[in-house]
Amino acid sequence: xxxxxxxxxxxxxxxxxxxxxxxxxxxxxxxxxxxxxxxxxxxxxxxxxxxxxxxxxxxxxxxxxxxxxxxxxxxxxxxxxxxxxxxxxxxxxxxxxxxxxxxxxxxxxxxxxxxxxxxxxxxxxxxxxxxxxxxxxxxxxxxxxxxxxxxxxxxxxxxxxxxxxxxxxxxxxxxxxxxxxxxxxxxxxxxxxxxxxxxxxxxxxxxxxxxxxxxxxxxxxxxxxxxxxxxxxxxxxxxxxxxxxxxxxxxxxxxxxxxxxxxxxxxxxxxxxxxxxxxxxxxxxxxxxxxxxxxxxxxxxxxxxxxxxxxxxxxxxxxxxxxxxxxxxxxxxxxxxxxxxxxxxxxxxxxxxxxxxxxxxxxxxxxxxx
Numbered sequence: 001x002x003x004x005x006x007x008x009x010x011x012x013x014x015x016x017x018x019x020x021x022x023x024x025x026x027x028x029x030x031x032x033x034x035x036x037x038x039x040x041x042x043x044x045x046x047x048x049x050x051x052x053x054x055x056x057x058x059x060x061x062x063x064x065x066x067x068x069x070x071x072x073x074x075x076x077x078x079x080x081x082x083x084x085x086x087x088x089x090x091x092x093x094x095x096x097x098x099x100x101x102x103x104x105x106x107x108x109x110x111x112x113x114x115x116x117x118x119x120x121x122x123x124x125x126x127x128x129x130x131x132x133x134x135x136x137x138x139x140x141x142x143x144x145x146x147x148x149x150x151x152x153x154x155x156x157x158x159x160x161x162x163x164x165x166x167x168x169x170x171x172x173x174x175x176x177x178x179x180x181x182x183x184x185x186x187x188x189x190x191x192x193x194x195x196x197x198x199x200x201x202x203x204x205x206x207x208x209x210x211x212x213x214x215x216x217x218x219x220x221x222x223x224x225x226x227x228x229x230x231x232x233x234x235x236x237x238x239x240x241x242x243x244x245x246x247x248x249x250x251x252x253x254x255x256x257x258x259x260x261x262x263x264x265x266x267x268x269x270x271x272x273x274x275x276x277x278x279x280x281x282x283x284x285x286x287x288x289x290x291x292x293x294x295x296x297x298x299x300x301x302x303x304x305x306x307x308x309x310x311x312x313x314x315x316x317x318x319x320x321x322x323x324x325x326x327x328x329x330x331x332x333x334x335x336x337x338x339x340x341x342x343x344x345x346x347x348x349x350x351x352x353x354x355x356x357x358x359x360x361x362x363x364x365x366x367x368x369x370x
């Protein structure tokens with residue numbers, strides 16, 4: 001489906017909660033509204049950077065924001081406010097492999113009107129064929145794509161002096177993605193072997209495992225084959241949990257030979273830095289690993305009590321895990337033959353391992369090529 005900028009009006013009343021599509025809709029909108037994290041965005045750079053609810057402020061140097069998840073089709077929008085007599089430049093980058101679109105949002109050297117503060121709405125409609133950019137009320141500018149690969153989104157700010165540059169109303173819409181969690185109840189989920197409410201609840205829009213011992217794991221009511229799954233998760237201190245992937249109804253995720261019962265696999269979620277685990281973990285027991293099979297290449301999990309983003313891409317038996325924007329597993333049966341013993345379609349699940357774990361922004365879409 002090809003999308004155009006006119007389909008995405010920018011100026012919408014913003015409330016401070018994640019905006020998600022209904023369970024039946026094939027798109028998901030992630031708004032930068034969470035009070036306790038950047039909701040899928042990573043900040044880098046030396047400039048002064050602050051956040052006041054949905055307002056991001058940059059000054060005194062070079063800085064940037066990058067989105068953790070690639071976007072195949074969808075939209076990206078925000079409002080950019082620059083001070084009078086702004087000195088510097090602001091760029092939007094939309095990149096994929098060797099393809100790079102660098103769009104100049106503002107450059108003080110070429111700007112005609114510098115006398116007053118300016119607020120300009122920017123919106124980008126993204127498809128496999130083109131990028132349509134609308135700046136304020138100006139005509140849409142179309143950039144033809146060189147490939148259909150998903151795009152990585154980022155903003156780069158270079159500001160001189162204390163006068164602030166601000167970004168507000170940041171939103172990304174992922175076309176083709178369906179929400180797995182309504183934020184109000186457990187529709188689409190059920191307890192594995194026991195009622196879900198023994199240790200699972202919805203609290204303040206979050207899906208929460210209370211950590212009650214011997215409580216059930218949480219299972220989707222539908223099975224999935226190839227997909228791209230995106231979530232945010234929060235672990236308590238010493239926390240231990242996992243994502244069950246393509247498991248049978250009983251949740252089995254262990255299988256060492258063809259004679260054993262069919263199984264899916266588990267993606268580990270763990271407080272990697274907890275003292276209780278120091279010196280005791282195998283490489284495949286760290287966060288993002290395919291448990292028992294593939295160890296994570298890097299330990300990039302955020303500390304316990306803070307939010308993490310995770311993307312899991314499953315295409316056949318090619319498994320890719322991206323944690324906080326960094327690929328840490330990219331495995332195929334060529335290198336990890338045990339993957340051939342695991343199911344290619346099954347249920348998704350969230351593990352109860354007697355820890356408090358919270359989830360939000362759970363959505364699923366078509367598998368990508370990694």
